[in-house]
Amino acid sequence: MKRVAVAFSLLGLALAQEAHRVGITHPFSPFNRETNFLLVWVLIFAILVFGVVAGALAYVTWRFRARPGQQGEPPQVHGNDRLEVIWTVIPVLIVFVLFGLTARSLIQVNQLPPGGLKVEVTGHQFWWDFNYPELGFRNSNELILPAGVPVVLEITSKDVIHSFWVPGLAGKRDAIPGQKTLLSFTPEKPGNYYGFCAELCGPSHSRMLFRAIVLPKEEFDRLVEAAKNYAPPVADARGQAVFQQNCMACHDVQGKMPPAVIGPELGFLGNRVSLAAGIVDYTPDHLKAWIKDPASMKPGVKMPGFPQLSEEDLNALVRYLNGLKVEGFDFKGLPKF
Ligand code: HEC
Ligand SMILES: [Cu+2]
Structure with missing residues (x-):
């Protein structure tokens, strides 16, 4: 009896831990x-x-079952117009x-609602890019949206076919290389929504997740304002130097570092709730583990590992990356859907 109770309370705990419901x-x-x-x-x-x-x-x-004493085949019926x-x-x-x-x-x-907020969505093996051409900023793996405002996504892919899906909001819609597919919806409730790729796209297809962060309209407007005036903070000068030497060829920091298209945009990394296309919570520890050996967290990943970085360089780099954020926003407290 006691064991059953324990099993049930463990189950209850597991269900309570199930943060996102798909x-x-x-x-x-x-x-x-x-x-x-x-x-x-x-x-x-x-x-x-x-x-x-x-x-x-x-x-x-039941009606035409064999009865006791019945001999041979029952009467055969052919057709009934x-x-x-x-x-x-x-x-x-x-x-x-x-x-x-x-x-x-x-x-x-x-x-397609007139005046919807336009976001360009690009699928890559195995992450998502979100560009806001009208607002002049870019974010990867977390699609930030204002509540109550219709959004028009222009979805495409850089490599193979992916599929955009946020079960709580809308989808799915295929992301096809060389082609734009449109998806429009209006998120209503602020929250942190679970999203993922819904088209088998390679060895880490199941690790190609993302989040849709829906903010109250005023807060979104404040974010747009902050993004406009954003000068990437340098929380650690040594970390910045390490970044420029090792990472800049693939990663951009809000258009301040060319190029930008091989890896995710890291400009607002410190504001993230998740890391590496939504597969783990965003924490400095996960960030460190990722930089050392991304393939152990995501097989087939297109980013090389950096096991050669010294512990001091790595810590400085993580401090620098963690400092890349707009102040005054906390998306971790949003309800999860
Ligand atoms: C050859 C290109 C390349 C280089 C060099 C590179 N990266 Fe990456 N990086 C990528 C790609 C591609 C991804 C996306 C991986 C995925 O999720 O599939 C990525 C993902 C990341 C992420 C997760 C981003 C997110 O949105 O969650 C971080 C953080 C990161 N890289 C940091 C670094 C750092 C720090 C360095 C330098 C030490 C570095 N990268 C060097 C290509 C690169
Ligand atoms: Cu995919």
Whole structure:
């Protein structure tokens, strides 16, 4: 009895630890409410069809079962025009109704609102880039959005096909090299939403996650303002030198360091809630482990490890990176969805 109680409390603890719920039934955007509406109707028809077919099968099996003393085959019946018409017409009608409902939902979720916030989303093996061309900043692996404002994502890929999905908000939408796909939705509730790549894209496909950070509108505006006037802080001069020597060829710090396209943007790294495309919480320890040996955390990763850096260089580098942030924001406290 005691063991059962312990097992249950452990289970309860495990469930409480399950910070992000990956379900599509959390209606935190009109987009998801629309798909949920469709899901419910498809389910209703599916249950109806299952009930009728399984019920008819059970009834026939029982009604025409072999009786004691029965000899030879029972009477054989061939065809019944009325029944056949009924079981053809009803499914056709159901298909038409579902077609109508689907068309309605598709039109609804594919509307592009005028004046939506534009974000360019680029999938890479195995991380995401988010560029805000109208606001003049870039962030990787965490898509920061204002609540209550429609957003229009222009989704593409740099290498293979990926797929953008934030179950709590919207999606999925394929990210296809050389092509732009659009996805529009309006996040309603501030929070830290779990996102991931939903198209098998290589050895670390399952580690190609991200977050959507939805902020109250005022806070987002404050962030945009801060990003505009952002001069990357130098929390550690030695760390900056190490960065310039080893990392700058692939990583950019808010457009202040060319180039920018091989690795994630690190300009607001100190503000992050997660690291390495959402696979671990953002902490200086994880950051250190990542720089030393990223492949141990993400097989097939396109970043080389830096085991050769001395402990002092590494610590200085982590201090510098951790200092790359806009002050006055804490995304860790947001509710998780
Ligand atoms: C050859 C290019 C290259 C070099 C050099 C490189 N990186 Fe990376 N880095 C990448 C790529 C690509 C990723 C994305 C990996 C992934 O998540 O799949 C990455 C990811 C990262 C991340 C995680 C970013 C995030 O958004 O969570 C950090 C932090 C990082 N690199 C720091 C460094 C540091 C510090 C150095 C120098 C010591 C460095 N990198 C050198 C290519 C590089
Ligand atoms: Cu992918």
